[in-house]
Amino acid sequence: MRPSKEQILDALKHVEDPDFKKDLVTLNMIRDIVTDENRVAFSVYLTTPACPMKDMLENACRTAIAHFISPELQVDIKMTADVLSGKRKSEVMPNVKNIIAVGSGKGGVGKSTISAGLAATLSQSGAKVGLMDADIYGPSIPILFGVENTPIEMDMVEGKELMRPVMANGIKLFSIGFLSKPNEAVVWRGPMVSSALKQFMNGVNWGELDYLIIDLPPGTGDVQLTLVQNLPLTGAVIVSTPQKMAIADARRACAMFKIQGVDVPIMGIVENMSYFSPPDQPEKQYRIFGEGGVDQLANEFNMPVIGRLPIQTTLMEDADSGHILNKGNIRIFADIAGRLVQQIAIESTK
Numbered sequence: 001m002r003p004s005k006e007q008i009l010d011a012l013k014h015v016e017d018p019d020f021k022k023d024l025v026t027l028n029m030i031r032d033i034v035t036d037e038n039r040v041a042f043s044v045y046l047t048t049p050a051c052p053m054k055d056m057l058e059n060a061c062r063t064a065i066a067h068f069i070s071p072e073l074q075v076d077i078k079m080t081a082d083v084l085s086g087k088r089k090s091e092v093m094p095n096v097k098n099i100i101a102v103g104s105g106k107g108g109v110g111k112s113t114i115s116a117g118l119a120a121t122l123s124q125s126g127a128k129v130g131l132m133d134a135d136i137y138g139p140s141i142p143i144l145f146g147v148e149n150t151p152i153e154m155d156m157v158e159g160k161e162l163m164r165p166v167m168a169n170g171i172k173l174f175s176i177g178f179l180s181k182p183n184e185a186v187v188w189r190g191p192m193v194s195s196a197l198k199q200f201m202n203g204v205n206w207g208e209l210d211y212l213i214i215d216l217p218p219g220t221g222d223v224q225l226t227l228v229q230n231l232p233l234t235g236a237v238i239v240s241t242p243q244k245m246a247i248a249d250a251r252r253a254c255a256m257f258k259i260q261g262v263d264v265p266i267m268g269i270v271e272n273m274s275y276f277s278p279p280d281q282p283e284k285q286y287r288i289f290g291e292g293g294v295d296q297l298a299n300e301f302n303m304p305v306i307g308r309l310p311i312q313t314t315l316m317e318d319a320d321s322g323h324i325l326n327k328g329n330i331r332i333f334a335d336i337a338g339r340l341v342q343q344i345a346i347e348s349t350k
Contacts, residue, residue, distance in 0.1 A: 002037050003035050003069050003070070003073070004035070005033045007068075007069055008030075008035065008069070009025050010068070011064045011065055011067075011068035012024055012030050012042075013026070020346070024061070029045050030044060030045075031043050031045055038072070038074055039073065039075075040069075040074070040076070041075075041077070044079050046081045047082070047083065047345040047348075048083050048084070048210070049083070049127050050122050050126075050338055051341065054079055058077055061077055062075050081126065083210040085098065086098045087347070088232030090232050092201050093209075095207060096130070096206060098211050098234040099214065099231055100118075100211060100234055100235055100237060100267070100340070100344070101228075101235075101264070102114060102118070102215055102237045102239060103216040103218075103257075104216075104238060104246075104249070104250060104253055105246070106218055106245065107138070109239050110241075110309070111218070112144060113144065114270055114336070116131065116145065117330075117336070117337075118340065119211075119213045120169065120324060120330055122210070122213075123171045128208055130165065130172040130174075130211070130213070131172070131213045131214075132174055132204075132213070132214045133174065133175030133176065133215050134200065134215060134216050135217040135223075136176050137217065138217065139175045139176050142166075142175050144322065145168040145171075145173060145322060145324060146168075146321070147322070152164065155205045162204060163199075163204045172209070174200055174204050193222050197226050197227065197230075198226070201231060214227065214233075220253060220256040224256060233264045234265075234347070234348070235264060235266065235343070235347060237267055237270060238254055238269040240269060240270075240271060240293075240297070241271070241274075241289050242287065243289040246289075247297055250269070251300070254301045266303045267343040268298075268304045268340065269305055270305075270308070270309065270336060271294040272309045273310075273311050274309060274311075275287050275291075275308075275310050275311070276311040277310060285310075294308075304339065307339065
């Protein structure tokens with residue numbers, strides 16, 4: 001007997017999204033239902049293509065159809081995504097759904113590498129991703145993607161001339177590094193830096209994006225204030241090593257996002273250089289920079305630890321040689337990206 005669409009929906013009401021604590025039908029995630037005598041097909045629209053529970057939800061849907069309708073039915077499920085937009089809308093970038101700042105209080109903690117890894121992982125999952133290098137004095141993104149010497153071209157958009165982002169494996173990149181010579185120092189005072197950042201926002205053809213990752217410079221100065229005053233950030237990610245000095249500076253970065261008038265949600269903290277495991281003894285973990293500080297900071301600001309990255313020479317070598325997009329590195333960042341998009345989805349529905 002051919003099942004009805006109502007029967008399919010009734011069955012799938014028993015599948016709950018663990019983040020939102022509601023069933024997929026109530027959340028309007030089940031669409032495009034087609035049925036015949038021996039087959040049912042439908043689409044599951046996730047909140048992000050990088051959803052870490054994609055396989056679990058697909059299996060739960062198959063189990064629900066088999067249990068509540070018939071185990072003999074052929075079930076074809078298309079797992080797709082309709083990325084949620086952050087609650088904070090941007091007039092400057094109206095076609096960008098989510099803007100995520102990656103910050104740290106201290107330099108040298110791997111913030112740019114993690115920004116690049118998150119952008120690459122989200123892009124690999126099928127999301128439309130941009131990466132803005134806001135570190136004016138020390139741009140790293142062109143090196144990480146191996147596109148240092150790429151010239152900037154222009155686009156004409158609705159009568160306005162805009163700079164075209166550099167494309168690297170489907171990711172839209174923009175950096176001051178594309179506009180300056182490799183050995184040329186950027187010696188600018190604060191107002192010039194703020195003006196340059198506004199050009200990155202208003203004068204670049206970002207187009208439609210699910211996620212724009214912004215790699216912030218270390219500290220809590222002009223760049224950070226310009227961004228939070230001009231862009232409605234969906235949230236921020238903090239990067240720190242376990243070292244006491246790094247934790248102290250990361251605490252200042254967290255406090256900046258929490259001050260009155262800024263109030264940017266912190267999606268989580270990433271502990272970089274968490275430990276070192278010798279290649280011939282992978283079971284051993286040496287906590288070179290100490291431990292516990294990141295967890296204490298997370299509790300202090302009521303934010304999750306969304307990832308811990310060990311010290312890895314292969315990742316360092318790939319970053320230096322412009323091969324951050326190697327498959328092995330994408331796997332390293334997959335869990336962090338999954339936890340990040342979970343937090344974004346939860347924040348977007350509060």
